[in-house]
Amino acid sequence: MTGMPLIRKSETGRPCQACGHPTAAKDPAVFVDGARIHESHTGDPKSGFYRASFKRSR
Numbered sequence: 001m002t003g004m005p006l007i008r009k010s011e012t013g014r015p016c017q018a019c020g021h022p023t024a025a026k027d028p029a030v031f032v033d034g035a036r037i038h039e040s041h042t043g044d045p046k047s048g049f050y051r052a053s054f055k056r057s058r
């Protein structure tokens, strides 16, 4: 037995690659072009990620 988890841990709590602040339950991490950013950036036209396709990490 290796004890390796089959399900990846949530990305929540890891730093956002757009603003550098940690992601949190109220503003969870999403992936845009492989970058982990706050979900809120996808709704902000000034962020550069507005309406970008993204995949939820959980």
Ligand SMILES: [Zn+2]
Pocket: 016, 017, 018, 019, 020, 021, 037, 038, 041
């Ligand atoms: Zn951010």
